[in-house]
Amino acid sequence: MGEEKFDAIIVGGGLAGSTAAYVLAQEGLEVLLIERGNYGGSKNMTGGRLYAHSLEEIIPNFAEEAPVERRVVKERISMMTEQDAVTMDYHSPYLAETGSDSYVVLRGEFDRWLFNKAEEAGAIAAAGIKVDKLIMENNRVTGVICGDEEMKADVVILADGVNSLLAEKAGLRKRVQPSQVAVGVKEIYELPAKVIEDRFGLTGNEGAAWLFAGSPSNGLVGGGFLYTNKESISIGLVLGLENIGESDKTIEEMLISFTNHPEIAPLIKDGKLIERSGHVVPEAGLSMVSTLYGDGFLICGDAAGFCLNIGYMVRGMDLAITSGELAAKAVLAAREKGDFSSASLKSYKELLDKSFIMHDLSVYQNFPAFMDNDRIFNQYPEMVSNIMKEMFVVDGKPAVPLRKKAMKHLKTIGLMNLVKDGLKGVKSV
Template identity: 85%
Template sequence: MDEEKFDVIVVGGGLAGSTAAYILAQQGLEVLLIERGNYAGSKNMTGGRLYAHSLEKIIPNFAEEAPVERKVVNERISMMTEKDAVTMSYHSPRLAETGSDSYVVLRGKFDRWLFDKAEEAGAMVTAGIKVDQLMVEDNRVTGVICGGEEMKADVVILADGVNSLLAEKAGLRKRVQPSHVAVGAKETYELPAKVIEDRFSLTGDEGTAWLFAGSPSSGQVGGGFLYTNKESISIGLVLGLEHITESGKTLEEMMVGFTNHPEIAPLIKDGKLLERSGHVVPEAGLSMVSTLYGDGFLICGDAAGFCLNIGYMVRGMDLAITSGELAAKAVLKAKEKGDFSSSSLQSYKEMLDNSFIMNDLSVYKNFPAFMDNPRIFNQYPSMLSGIMADMFIIDGKPALPLRKKAMKHLKAVGLLNLAKDALNGVKSV
C-alpha cells in the first residue's frame, strides 16, 4: 500500500461499518475504520434486538463469544391506555431455533466486540476521531479529512448513522426529512437475573421482547419497547420526529408516564437506573432509501435508511450487518477490476436488490404510511381496553350480550373507520 493511501476507509464503527471492515481486512485489504465515539457503541441507543441470521453467516456461532444478553423466546405486544393494557403473548422454543434465533444485546458492549473483531482481522481502527468532510476530486470521493489531515483511499464506505452529514454535506444524498426519522429515548435498569426471570417467566438465558402502542407515546405515532438483558432491563420510547410536539408533552414526561404505568412499574421495581440515552433512528422504510453508491463511495446501515418497523417487529441490526457485508463484497469485486467508479460499485445495489433487505423493505413499503394514523395510537387502545373491561368486570349490573357491549366501543371509533383501516392494514402487509 502507498504509505498515505488505504484501499478502503470505513466511517462509522457500528454494526454495518465494523462488518464491512472485518470482511475486507480478512481478505487482505488495507482498511482504516474510523469511529467518532470514544469507543464503538458509546453513542448508540437501541431497542436491543439482533436477529442472528445475518451475522451467523459471517461469523458462525458468533453468540458463543459475543457479549449477547438473552435469547428471545417470548414475544409480547400491548395496546395501552393511561391505566390499562391489552397484551398478546407468544412464547415458543421455535423462536430460539438456529436460523430463526434472535438476541437481546447492549450496543455499548456488542458494537465494541465487533469493532475489535475487525481489528483482529487486520483493519487499522481508531476511535474518538471525527471525520470533518469527504475529499472529493473531479466529482469522485477520494478520501476523508479529519482535523485538517487528509487520508486517501480507493473507496470510502459511509456507515455513519442515520444523520449521514458527510454524504449530505458533499451533495451525495438528500437531506433527511423529519417524517423519515424518529427520536428514541432509553433507560436501563439493573436487576438480579433471578428477579428478571421470575417477573417474566423465563429460565436460563431466555429473554423477552415487548412492544407497546398507545399511551407510551401519548397517543402519537410511535411506541414503547422493553427488552430483558441478563441483569438489567432496557426500556424506552420511539416517537416520530414530525409528531414530537403534537401531544403537548415532552419526551421526558412521556418516559415518566410509561415507566410509572401499572403494567410497567412492577417490572422495574427496585431497579437501579444505569443508563439514560437518546438517539435518532430511521423510520420510513423503503421511502427513506436514497443514494447508495457513486464514484468512490458506498453507503450502508442506518446511513442508507435500512430499517424496518412493522408495528409488531422492529428490525435494523440484521439489515445493517448484511448491508455492510454486501458493501464489502462490492469493494472486493471493484478491487479485482481495479475500478472504483460508480459503474463498478453498482454491484452493491444489484446485490442489495437480490437480498432480503430490499425484498423486505419492498414488501412493507406501504406500512409506514399506514402507521401514520392517530387512531392506531389513540382510539384503538381505548376501544380494546373498553371491550376487555366489559368482558371481565362483573359488578352486579344486569348483563348485556357481549356483541352489544363490543358494538358500543366499535361505534366510538366508527365502523367506516374500522373497515377502512382494516383494508389499508391488509394492503400494507
C-alpha cells in the same frame, strides 16, 4: 496515517461499518475503520434485539463468543391506556432455533466486540477520531479529512448512521426530513438476574421482548419497548419526530408515565437506573433509501436508510450488518476489475436487490403510511381496553349480550373507519 493510501476507508464503527471492515480485512485488504466515539459502539443505542441471521452468515455461532444479553423466547405486544393493558404473549422454543433466533444486546458492548473483531482480522480500527469531510476530486470521493489530516483510499464506505452528515455535506444525498425519522429514548434499570427471570417467567439465558402501543406515545405515532438484559431491563419509547411538538407532554413526561404505568412499574421495581440515552431511528422504510453508491463511495446501514419499523418489530441491526457485508463484497468485485467508478460499484445495488434487505423493505413499503393514522395510537387501544372491560368486569348489573357491548365500542371508531383501516393494514403487510 499521514500520506498512506488505503484500499478502503470506512467511516463509522457501528454494526454496518465494523462488518464491512471485518469482511474486507479478512480478504487481506488494507482497511481503515474510523469511529468518532471512544470505542466502537460508545455512541450507539438500540432497543434492542438483534435478529441473528445476518451476522450468523458472516461469523457462524457468533452468539457463543459475542457479548449478547439474552436469547428471546418470549414476545409480548400490548395495547395500553393510562390505566390498563391488553397483552398478547407468545412464548415458543421456535424463537430460539438457530436461524430464527434473536438476542437482546447492549450496543456499547456488542459493537465494541465487532469493532475489535475487525481489528483482529487486520483492519486498522481507529476510535476517538471524527471524519470532518470527504475529499472530492473531479466529483469522485478519494478519501477523508479528519482535523488537519487527509487520508486517501480507492473507496470510502459511509456507515456513519442515520443522518449521514458527510454524504449530505458532500451533496451525495438529500437531507433527512423530520417526517422520515423517530426519536428513541431509553433507560436501563439494573436488577438481579433471578429477579428478572421471576418477573418475566424466564429461565437461564432466556429473554423477553415487549412492544407497546397507545398511551406510552401519548397518542403520537410511536410506542414503547422493553427488553430483558442479563442483569438489567432496557425500557423506552420511539416517537415520530415530526409530531412531537404537538404533544401536550414532553418526552421526559411520557417516559415517566410509561415507567410508572401499573403494568410496568412492578417489573422495574427496585431497579437502579444506570443509563439514559437517546438516538434517531430511520422510520420511513423504502421511501427513505437514498443514494447507495457513486464514484469512489458506498453507503450502508442507517446512513442508507436501511431500517424497518413495522409496529410489532424494529429491524435495523440485521439490515446494517448485511448491507455492510454487501458493500464489502461490491468493493472486492470492484477491486478485481481495478475500477471503483459508479458503474463498477453498482454491483452493490444488485447485491442488495437480491438480498432480504430490498425484498423486506419492498414488502413493507406501505407500512409507514398505514402507521400515519391517529386512530391506531389513540382510539384503537382505548376501544380494545373498553371491550376487555365489558368482557371481564362482573358487577351484578343485568348482563348485556357481548356483541351489543362490543358494537357500542366499535361504533366509537366508526364502522367505515374500521373497514378502511383493516384493509389498509392488511395491504401494508
